Amino acid sequence: MSIVAQVIAQSDDANRFLSNTELDKLQDFFRTGEQRLKVAQILTQNEQKIVEEGSRRFWQVVPNTPSNSGDPKKTALCQRDQSWYLRLISYAVLAGNMKPLEDIGVDGMREMYTSLGVPVGNIGNCMRCLKEVASNMMSSEEAAIAKPYFDYLIRAMY
Amino acid sequence: MQDTITSLINPADQRGKYLETEELEKLRRYFQSGETRVKAASAISNNAANIIRESVANSLLYGDITCPGGNMYPTRRYAACIRDLTLFLRYATYAMLAADPSILDERVLDGLKETYNSLGVPIQPTVQAIQAMKEVTTRLVGAEAGGEIGMYFDHICNGLS
Numbered sequence: 001m002s003i004v005a006q007v008i009a010q011s012d013d014a015n016r017f018l019s020n021t022e023l024d025k026l027q028d029f030f031r032t033g034e035q036r037l038k039v040a041q042i043l044t045q046n047e048q049k050i051v052e053e054g055s056r057r058f059w060q061v062v063p064n065t066p067s068n069s070g071d072p073k074k075t076a077l078c079q080r081d082q083s084w085y086l087r088l089i090s091y092a093v094l095a096g097n098m099k100p101l102e103d104i105g106v107d108g109m110r111e112m113y114t115s116l117g118v119p120v121g122n123i124g125n126c127m128r129c130l131k132e133v134a135s136n137m138m139s140s141e142e143a144a145i146a147k148p149y150f151d152y153l154i155r156a157m158y
Numbered sequence: 159m160q161d162t163i164t165s166l167i168n169p170a171d172q173r174g175k176y177l178e179t180e181e182l183e184k185l186r187r188y189f190q191s192g193e194t195r196v197k198a199a200s201a202i203s204n205n206a207a208n209i210i211r212e213s214v215a216n217s218l219l220y221g222d223i224t225c226p227g228g229n230m231y232p233t234r235r236y237a238a239c240i241r242d243l244t245l246f247l248r249y250a251t252y253a254m255l256a257a258d259p260s261i262l263d264e265r266v267l268d269g270l271k272e273t274y275n276s277l278g279v280p281i282q283p284t285v286q287a288i289q290a291m292k293e294v295t296t297r298l299v300g301a302e303a304g305g306e307i308g309m310y311f312d313h314i315c316n317g318l319s
Contacts, residue, residue, distance in 0.1 A: 008159065008252045008255060008256060012265065017203030029192070031192075034186070036189070056239075087174070088171075095167060154241045
């Protein structure tokens with residue numbers, strides 16, 4: 001759900017037109033549209049690089065983790081999830097809302113990793129590394145737009 | 159409900175893909191039109207009562223429908239009519255902001271025609287009032303945003319007819 005759909009649903013529940021505060025929120029969102037598109041493009045075009053470099057940093061910080069255990073299947077699975085999370089972040093940046101992240105990648109995430117025997121905190125550290133690598137590819141304005149979405153994930157993984 | 163952004167993201171997620179170039183282009187056009195949409199929505203919400211008053215005056219007020227025997231008589235039915243028109247205006251404004259008609263289908267039109275028929279609410283004057291609302295709103299918000307919200311007024315009319 002996008003920020004637009006969200007404020008509309010909120011107004012509709014209250015049987016009213018959008019408030020000035022809500023309209024201002026949408027205005028701010030639309031004004032950052034061009035940068036949001038840029039962020040999504042950077043993530044799309046550099047996914048592979050971000051995942052590879054992010055993994056390297058992650059294994060330096062947390063060497064004792066399933067993806068670094070020498071089992072190529074575990075490494076592949078971990079990196080697949082990394083690229084999935086980058087894709088979800090690109091959606092959320094375009095939607096101006098955490099909702100796509102929450103609905104697709106956070107609800108049930110802890111239970112899933114626990115059942116797979118992957119320490120959730122490690123994944124959080126991994127996301128932190130992806131954030132660093134991705135942010136370095138962005139202008140400071142673009143990185144500031146992407147930041148809350150990475151941080152939301154990182155927080156959800158502690 | 160769906161809006162332009164979700165209508166692009168949801169199918170992309172089903173495919174496990176990032177948004178493609180032409181989808182991003184679509185979003186770019188939507189983002190660029192955002193300011194116009196927000197300004198129009200703001201003008202409409204600040205003038206909703208005037209829009210309704212003027213639209214009714216331009217379409218129904220001076221006809222037989224407001225006289226004894228008409229469907230906007232007595233006052234209780236007049237009130238029901240302007241309540242519904244206000245509802246149409248509000249939902250058309252939502253759809254314009256979202257640049258997507260699905261909220262109209264889901265929350266306004268689903269079962270509306272049947273309800274009106276069973277209550278004996280005549281469709282043709284309703285459509286006439288919505289068209290009047292389209293003109294009044296376009297005068298208020300200008301041609302660009304007016305054309306945009308006009309599509310959603312037409313969508314309601316089509317769904318009723």
